[in-house]
Amino acid sequence: MPEGSKFKRRLKNIGPGAIVAAAIIGPGTVTTASKVGAEFGYALIWALVFSVLATMALQEMVTRLGVITRKDLSTILREQFSHPVIKWLTILLIISAIVIGSAAYEAGNIVGGALGLVAITGLSTPVVSMIIGVLSGLLLWIGKYKIIERVFITLIALMTASFVITAIVIQPDLSAIITEGFVPKVSGGNTIYVISLIGTTIVPYTLFLQSSTVQERFKGESELKDSRFDVVTTITICGIISVSIIITAAAAFPLGTGLNDPSTMADQLKPLLGSWAKYVFAFGIFAAGISSAMTAPLAAAYATAGALGWGNNLRSAKFRFVWIGVLLIGIIFASLGYDPIQLIVFSQYANGLILPIIVLFLMFAMNNKQTLRGHVNSTLVNIIGWLIFVITVTLSLISFGIF
Numbered sequence: 001m002p003e004g005s006k007f008k009r010r011l012k013n014i015g016p017g018a019i020v021a022a023a024i025i026g027p028g029t030v031t032t033a034s035k036v037g038a039e040f041g042y043a044l045i046w047a048l049v050f051s052v053l054a055t056m057a058l059q060e061m062v063t064r065l066g067v068i069t070r071k072d073l074s075t076i077l078r079e080q081f082s083h084p085v086i087k088w089l090t091i092l093l094i095i096s097a098i099v100i101g102s103a104a105y106e107a108g109n110i111v112g113g114a115l116g117l118v119a120i121t122g123l124s125t126p127v128v129s130m131i132i133g134v135l136s137g138l139l140l141w142i143g144k145y146k147i148i149e150r151v152f153i154t155l156i157a158l159m160t161a162s163f164v165i166t167a168i169v170i171q172p173d174l175s176a177i178i179t180e181g182f183v184p185k186v187s188g189g190n191t192i193y194v195i196s197l198i199g200t201t202i203v204p205y206t207l208f209l210q211s212s213t214v215q216e217r218f219k220g221e222s223e224l225k226d227s228r229f230d231v232v233t234t235i236t237i238c239g240i241i242s243v244s245i246i247i248t249a250a251a252a253f254p255l256g257t258g259l260n261d262p263s264t265m266a267d268q269l270k271p272l273l274g275s276w277a278k279y280v281f282a283f284g285i286f287a288a289g290i291s292s293a294m295t296a297p298l299a300a301a302y303a304t305a306g307a308l309g310w311g312n313n314l315r316s317a318k319f320r321f322v323w324i325g326v327l328l329i330g331i332i333f334a335s336l337g338y339d340p341i342q343l344i345v346f347s348q349y350a351n352g353l354i355l356p357i358i359v360l361f362l363m364f365a366m367n368n369k370q371t372l373r374g375h376v377n378s379t380l381v382n383i384i385g386w387l388i389f390v391i392t393v394t395l396s397l398i399s400f401g402i403f
Contacts, residue, residue, distance in 0.1 A: 010229040016213040017234030018153045019058060019295060020206045024238045026283050026292025027112020028105070028200045033242050034265045036193050037249025038257040045181030045246055047194045051201035052239035056297075057358065057381065058202065059210050059231045061366050066211040067218050068375045073211040074306030075099075076365045083242045086181050091307045095359070099326065102205050102300040106330030109296060113289010114334065115280025116266075126335035132286070132330040136293040138224045140314075140323055150168035151291065162242055162284050166272040177247065186398065195353070195395050201242065204358040205299035209343040212312055221375075252273045293330065297323030356392045363389065 037043050062073055069076060074094050081087045114128035122127075139151060186194055210231075218227040245268075249259075252268040259265050266281035273280050301322040302312060310318050363385045366377045377385065 003083050009232075010226050011320065012022070013264055014153070014230050014233060015217045016063070017059070017230040018212055019201075019213055020210050021234040022230075022288075022291035023203055023206050023209065023295035024055070024201055024235075025241050026109050026200075026295075027115065027126065028108050028292070029242055030245060030285055030288060031112055031115075031259075031265070032193070032196050033245035034249045034268065035259050036197060036385060037246035037251060037268075038253040038259045039255075040193070041250045041255050042177050042181035042189060042246065043185065044193060044197060045177065046184045047245060048195045048201065048242050048246065049182070049239070050237060050391075051198045052186075052242070054198075054239060054384075054391075055202045055238070056232060056235045057388065058207060058362065060208045060228060061362060061377065061381070061385070062211040063214050063227045063231050063252060064375055065365065065372065066214040067224050067306075068221060068373070069373075070215055070220075071211075071370050072215070072302060072306040073208050073314065073362065073365065074303045075309070076211075076368075076371060077361050078307050078364060079204045079371075080368065087388060090361070094280055094307045094361070095304055097354050097357055098205050098208060098303040098324070099300045102296040103329040105203070105205070106293060106296040106326055107333035109289055110159060110330045111334040113286050114280075116285040119266075120278060121280045125337070128336040129331055131304060132289050135290050136297075137324070137327055139290075140327075141320070145342055151294075155252070158284060160237060162272075162280060163244040163248060163378050164268060166269050167247045170248060170271045172247050172251055186395070191395065191398050198392065198395065199353075199355065201238070202355055202388075204354050205296060205303065208303040208306070209295060209299035212306070215312075222282045224375075241244040293327070296330070297326040300326045314344055353396050356389055356396060357371050359385065359389045359392065 010352075033048070036048075065076060066072060071079075077090055077094060078087065080262055081090055110129045110132050111125065113132045114125050117123060117128045117131075118125055119337075139147070214227055214230075217230075218224070248268040252270070253259070266278040269277035269281055301319045304322045305316075305319055306308070310316065313319055363377075363382070364374065366385070367382065369376055
């Protein structure tokens with residue numbers, strides 16, 4: 001097949017990666033990246049670049065796992081151990097880590113999505129949170145994978161256009177980005193933001209989500225390269241969007257600015273949109289809230305179904321019970337009046353702390369020759385995976401003041 005035709009086919013087959021991208025580029029990423037850019041300028045771009053590359057490596061692993069074995073990550077982990085006690089401990093750990101992490105993330109998604117409309121409409125946060133919850137629930141209740149996939153692709157395209165074009169229009173200092181942004185520095189003042197950037201980019205539940213959704217799009221080993229193209233392309237786009245947000249915030253606000261108001265965050269789009277900035281930002285973060293509010297419950301349902309051997313029928317009563325539960329928890333916590341910015345940052349932080357556990361399980365699964373046969377991790381991929389594990393564990397220990 002000619003290279004041009006192959007490239008077009010691969011572009012057409014982009015889908016599962018777009019769902020993961022929609023989970024990553026949610027209100028949490030917009031808020032966290034905006035706060036990082038305003039408070040630290042370009043100084044933490046390195047953490048975001050690390051997060052994007054690590055995400056790409058981990059998502060490639062679970063993509064390979066799903067395409068080759070035709071099983072999701074939680075099913076593989078459930079089957080990994082024959083001893084009943086170890087097996088059930090693993091199942092409980094997976095369900096608790098993913099469901100709790102998804103619920104925390106869900107609250108951040110919903111309250112983040114509500115930020116923009118609350119600012120421009122005057123509606124209360126509980127009302128807008130309910131709107132986001134209902135819209136997300138309706139799309140999930142339909143239970144049609146292709147419809148959900150197309151919604152995510154459209155929303156990601158809108159977010160990309162808004163922030164990337166603005167980052168180009170403001171003409172940032174490229175030399176400052178390179179000299180300030182790519183020198184790793186971790187201190188007491190920025191550790192929580194480093195972990196939050198990692199938590200908002202390497203989202204643990206997306207590993208379970210990706211291993212399930214790739215089976216809907218890619219049918220076997222012959223399409224493995226197409227599935228990798230999907231991962232690399234969509235995660236690269238995520239990185240470009242996230243770095244663009246840091247750059248626009250760094251250029252729009254004086255260094256050290258604390259962003260606690262969504263209308264202030266919208267100022268970073270003024271170079272491109274002028275007085276329309278707050279409306280576009282409000283719609284963009286609302287759309288990001290809906291897309292991310294769908295992915296967290298969906299991932300929790302996939303992970304639970306796989307861990308307990310239910311099967312991945314989006315319309316089954318058990319499957320719906322899990323995602324409805326996570327969605328309701330998110331709506332409730334989003335409506336309790338917590339500081340929305342702090343709730344979002346906390347949800348990213350919680351995900352960053354859960355991540356090492358999931359990476360540890362994944363590395364064992366990706367080296368099982370019985371399930372992956374000739375597609376186990378190469379030595380290089382293993383080195384990368386264990387490096388990610390060590391770095392995330394180290395950052396978690398630093399956050400607890402152990403180092």
